[in-house]
Amino acid sequence: MSRIGKAPISIPDKVEVKLNDLVVTVKGPKGELKQKIDEGFNLEFDNNQVVITRPSDEKEHKSKHGLYRSLIKNMIEGVSKGYTIEQEFVGVGYRVSVTGQNVEMSLGYSHNIVLQLPKEIKAEAKSERGSNPLLTLTSIDKQLIGQVAAKIRSFRAPEPYKGKGIRFKDEQVRRKAGKSAGK
Secondary structure, three states: OOHHHHOOEEOOOOOEEEEEOOEEEEEEOOEEEEEEOOOOOEEEEEOOEEEEEOOOOOHHHHHHHHHHHHHHHHHHHHHHOOEEEEEEEEOOOOEEEEEOOEEEEEOOOOOOEEEEOOOOOEEEEEOOOOOOOEEEEEEOOHHHHHHHHHHHHHOOOOOOOOOOEEEEOOOOOOOOOOOOOOO
């Protein structure tokens, strides 16, 4: 049996988990999330814990058992605590600003890049003199916030020679030595 799949998920106070017509609904103080699951998978509730059971030991069911447990755990954590990702813009002239759901980035190209965020994500930009601009993304959906953060990073990934680019806060970028001087 899957080690991840058979582990119980604890449900905090003020969080409600339901299964209706193959759709798991999780409600909490920060919002509500839904996830469709395959037929045969079931949720068993006992004293503030959920255990996911699979219908058989077929390879497909085994592979999805741990997946559904992780998705439901992330949903419960999202509606109770939420998720935050911070990105740092490292480079001369790199700037970021947020107006409503639009993030405008100046990344050394001939034009500014404007990205429209989904309504489930809240963004905040912070620029202080002497430090790199910081973009903070907040959401209850871990999958969506990770996808948006990866899209923003893809506009200018950190390069190994000068270290310029968009990186996650406290990320270590492996640096390479440049060309050595001629003889």
